[in-house]
Structure formats: structure tokens, C-alpha cells
Amino acid sequence: MHIDDTNILITGASRGLGRALAEALAARGARVVMVARGAEPLREAVRAIREAGGDAHALPGDVGAPDAASRIAGAAAAMVGPIDVLIHDASTLGPVPLAPLTETGDEDFERAFAVNLIGPFRLSKAVVGSMVARGRGLIVHVSSDAGVEAYPTWGAYGASKAALDHLSRTWAAELEGSGVRVISVDPGEMDTTMHADAIPDADPSALARPADVAARFVALIERPELAPSGARVAAEVAA
Amino acid sequence: MAEALAPARAPRRGARAQRLLHVDTATGALTDERIDDLPSRVEPGDVWVLNDAATLPASLSGGFDGQAVELRLRAEREDGTWWAVLLGEGSWRDDTDARPAPPRIEVGDRITLGGRLGAEVVEVDPLSARSVRVRFTPGGDGFWRALYALGRPVQYSYLARELRLSEVQTGYAARPWSAEPPSAGRPLGVGLLERLRAAGAEVVSLTHAAGLSATGDPALDARLPLPERYDLPAATVDAVSRAVAERRRVVAVGTTVTRALEGNHRTHGALRPGVGETDLVLGPDTTLSVVDALLTGAHDPASSHYQLLRAFAPERLLREAVGRSAALGYLGHELGDSWLIA
Numbered sequence: 001m002h003i004d005d006t007n008i009l010i011t012g013a014s015r016g017l018g019r020a021l022a023e024a025l026a027a028r029g030a031r032v033v034m035v036a037r038g039a040e041p042l043r044e045a046v047r048a049i050r051e052a053g054g055d056a057h058a059l060p061g062d063v064g065a066p067d068a069a070s071r072i073a074g075a076a077a078a079m080v081g082p083i084d085v086l087i088h089d090a091s092t093l094g095p096v097p098l099a100p101l102t103e104t105g106d107e108d109f110e111r112a113f114a115v116n117l118i119g120p121f122r123l124s125k126a127v128v129g130s131m132v133a134r135g136r137g138l139i140v141h142v143s144s145d146a147g148v149e150a151y152p153t154w155g156a157y158g159a160s161k162a163a164l165d166h167l168s169r170t171w172a173a174e175l176e177g178s179g180v181r182v183i184s185v186d187p188g189e190m191d192t193t194m195h196a197d198a199i200p201d202a203d204p205s206a207l208a209r210p211a212d213v214a215a216r217f218v219a220l221i222e223r224p225e226l227a228p229s230g231a232r233v234a235a236e237v238a239a
Numbered sequence: 240m241a242e243a244l245a246p247a248r249a250p251r252r253g254a255r256a257q258r259l260l261h262v263d264t265a266t267g268a269l270t271d272e273r274i275d276d277l278p279s280r281v282e283p284g285d286v287w288v289l290n291d292a293a294t295l296p297a298s299l300s301g302g303f304d305g306q307a308v309e310l311r312l313r314a315e316r317e318d319g320t321w322w323a324v325l326l327g328e329g330s331w332r333d334d335t336d337a338r339p340a341p342p343r344i345e346v347g348d349r350i351t352l353g354g355r356l357g358a359e360v361v362e363v364d365p366l367s368a369r370s371v372r373v374r375f376t377p378g379g380d381g382f383w384r385a386l387y388a389l390g391r392p393v394q395y396s397y398l399a400r401e402l403r404l405s406e407v408q409t410g411y412a413a414r415p416w417s418a419e420p421p422s423a424g425r426p427l428g429v430g431l432l433e434r435l436r437a438a439g440a441e442v443v444s445l446t447h448a449a450g451l452s453a454t455g456d457p458a459l460d461a462r463l464p465l466p467e468r469y470d471l472p473a474a475t476v477d478a479v480s481r482a483v484a485e486r487r488r489v490v491a492v493g494t495t496v497t498r499a500l501e502g503n504h505r506t507h508g509a510l511r512p513g514v515g516e517t518d519l520v521l522g523p524d525t526t527l528s529v530v531d532a533l534l535t536g537a538h539d540p541a542s543s544h545y546q547l548l549r550a551f552a553p554e555r556l557l558r559e560a561v562g563r564s565a566a567l568g569y570l571g572h573e574l575g576d577s578w579l580i581a
Contacts, residue, residue, distance in 0.1 A: 058384075059380075059384060060384065067403060067404070067405070069405065070403070070405035070408065071296070071388070071404060072387075074293055074295070074387055074415045075383045075384060075387035075415075077293060077414055077415055078386075078387075078414075078415045081414065082291075082413035082414060126408070128429065129409070129410040129411040129412065129428070130291060130411050130412060132411065132432060132433065133289060133291060133413065133432065133444050134413070134444070174429075178429075
């Protein structure tokens, strides 16, 4: 898919990979609508893109809130037009330091699923019909290694990402032949606030920079042969 | 004999539950089916045209001059101002026609709408003091953020409960232009659209900004539907024009699609792509130049929508369709069952 002149909706876009993706895609000529809970960091991220000549729009919102999806989808389309690419980057680890399942609160487990799984389901549902009607579109789920491997203390997050991967495959199966591609991408370990929250003693120099990972995402968006619909790929395949 | 249809008071789960009366205008035959059977009604070479307008959260609660008011968005103008209708205090459970009149309002007055959102009156319609053109502050993205945070979809007094924004959208809603839902397309989910295509239909879209169905002011209601904006993509013009030239069937999903296509054709003498506005009002005297068949909600003679359907079928057949629908327990109004008039 050509990125120039497309309308892209990105959640979790005020920092880390989401922000780097918004910057990379806006630099390639996309109109980006950026969703995040914190209005102030979001405004700052949008300002930076606009100062660089990009077309970015701030849309504060919590993807884990029950009535958020139709409001996010509607406001985004009002700002830029029908959405061509939807990137589900927002996710929550839950309380840090991470705790084993026996010490994970029910509400925290539910919140991880609300943000990491149910929110993306609802938002995709609000957007995908217009993609099918136009015969084109792309939905990207940002996944994690924790959705494949079972790491102690990563239970809620890991289970939600495993479910997200399955959701992605199911969307792809149902949308086969519609012109809409649905993929799941594991970005790998990155030097982000989230990573520092989860693993405070990691050596940042050993981690990938979000901007470099974002560049690989751009290649995955542009080149379907690297990540056909239904695939779960590591961002590294586009290195 | 025509009767009234009971309103559907809540959204039904799943398209399969919705009913479809096939109204054959050539033979007069009425056939009771399910919306799920729609693909079997596709004829080779059909072009089905959707209205992809998403429905705005067009109802804003506010205050003016110490009184509670409701501001209902009707249509956006190119300069970013909006035509809107001001209603007096009350809730969606009250029939719009029974709502008290709003306070008297003049150019320059400001309506407060919660948060930082405000609306300044820049024009009052000479025909109705409640029909106003307003400029919102903030404008631009700030307006959209505020509207989607504060606004609710327009409700109907017959509903069992308030509808959420997600519940008033069609499955393929793309551009938020409509004050009220283009409801004929409600039962067409993604799966059904794909099956229509698999059955041989070419499915294309346009965007038509459906306005309000009621304003509470008889002088204004008598003028409904007011002129409405549409956008006709070049690909849709190509598909529909080829079908017309080759005498293949053009099926409009909803009267808004019919209005856009026939209005555009009437203005230009042929279909022409782009943004336009039409004041065409469908009725028994309308000559259809483009559209052959209509998927619509079931409507009884008491609804204003019923008159629009007379462009597609004679009064006698429509009355038979109402009678049969009522006898079969079909539900009417915005969330109701469907008719395919073909």
C-alpha cells in the first residue's frame, strides 16, 4: 500500500513506537490521527510532526473505555476522511513492577484485556466495514514476544497479546478476498518507557530504537509480500 | 388495507433476524423473506449503491439565557458553519413535536455546550426562529474532539433506551456527514456485502448528508427534506453510468442514495462526479432516470418517508405492502425491517 495520501489512525501514539510510527508515516506523506490517553504529551507529539511539515491530528481517548471506539473512529474520519490504515499500538502492562498471576488483581487483568484486546476489537469493527466497502485497507496489531513465550510475571499482558494475535488471524480469515489486509507485528525489544517500566535494569544500548523499528513497520505496510494478510511477523523481517 | 407498523424499539442482534419483504413492481407479488436472503435477489450485472455517510453525534445539550436547550446539527456548510435546530428543554423521550419552544435567539447570541465548546449564532432562518446557523469555537480539530466527547446521536421517542453512537452506524460508515442515520443500510453487515458481491453485484458508494427527520416546527417540517449535500465519486459515476447505458439494474440502498443520484442527474443531464447539493424531493411524480430498485426500511403511510417510496411503486401496491408487513409482524421506523422494491 502506498503511504502517500493515505489516512492512518494510530493508537498509543504519544510516545514510544506509536509516536515513532506517526512521525515516520507523516514524513512519507500520510495524514495521521494520533490517539493517546494523555492530552498534553499527545499535543507535543503532534506539534513536533507539524513543525516537520507533517499532517498530524491529536485525538485524546482511552481505547479501553467501553464507548470509545465509535467516537474515535468518527472523530478521526471527520478530521482526515475514511481511514485506510489502522494501527493498534496502545497497550498496557498493568501495574509495575510486574507481578506473578497469584498477585495480579482481577481488575488489573481485566484492564489489560480491555486495552490490549477488546479496545482493538471494537475499533477495528468500527472501521473495517468502510475498508471492505472501498475494497482496500490495512489493520496492524502490535504484538509481543510475551504473546508467544510464557514469561513469569507477564501473565496478563502476555495472555492479552496471544489473544490479540489470534484475533488478527481471525479477522484475516473472515476478510479474505475483501482487499483488506490484517497483520500482527512483533516489534521486538525497544528502548521505550514501557520497556523501562517492565525491565528497569535493562541496558538501553542493547535495545532497538523505536525510530528504527518504525522504519521496518513502514516497509511492512508498503510491501504486502513481507507480511501477507493473516501473518504474524517480527519487525526484523523488514530489516 | 394499510395499517400502521409498530416501531422497532431497540437494535436487533444480527442481520439474520431482520425481515425483508420483496415488493415486485412488475407483478405486484409480495414475498416474505429474511434480509439474509438478499443475495438471492441479486440479478446479473446489478450495481448496488450505498450511502457511506457515518452518523454524527448531532445532539448537543447546552444552555442559553439561563434555560436548558438542545442544539441538533443539521448540515455543515463549506465555510465550517453549521445549520442547526434549537429545541427547548426536555429529553429524547419527548416527541420532538411536543418539546417546548426554545428561548428567542438572535444573531450574535452564544450558546454554551459544556466543556470549552460554544456556538455563536450567525444567522437566523427567516422561516423559523429555531433554525439557526452557528459558528463553533473551537473550530477545526478542536470542534471534532469536543463534538465526539459531548454529542449524542439523535434519539427517537419510541425507543426503549438511548442508542449509543456505535448503534446508529451502518456497517460501512466512512464519512461523518449525516445528522440522522441513512437507516436503509443498517442490516447490510460486512458479511452480507461480501455475499452480494459474490452473487454478482457490483457494490459502490457515495456520501449523502442525511438531515434531520423532525424539527418540532411545523413551518420547517413542511419544507423537509431540506437541500442536502452529497459527494459522488468518479468510480461510482462510472459504474452506475455503464449500468444505465447497458440497461443493467441500479439498486439504491436508501432514499438518500436515490436523492443524490437522481438529483445529480437532474442538475447535469447526466451523472457527474463531485460534491453537490440537491433539493430534489422524491414523490409520486418523480421520474427516475438512474435508479431502478430500492432497498428501504418498511414505512407506513403515517411516516413522511412513505411519500418518498411512491417514486418507486404505485400507492396501491405500497398499501398492500404495508398491510402484508403489518400482518406478518414486521416492525417499522429507523430500526425496523426492510423492503426491496424492485
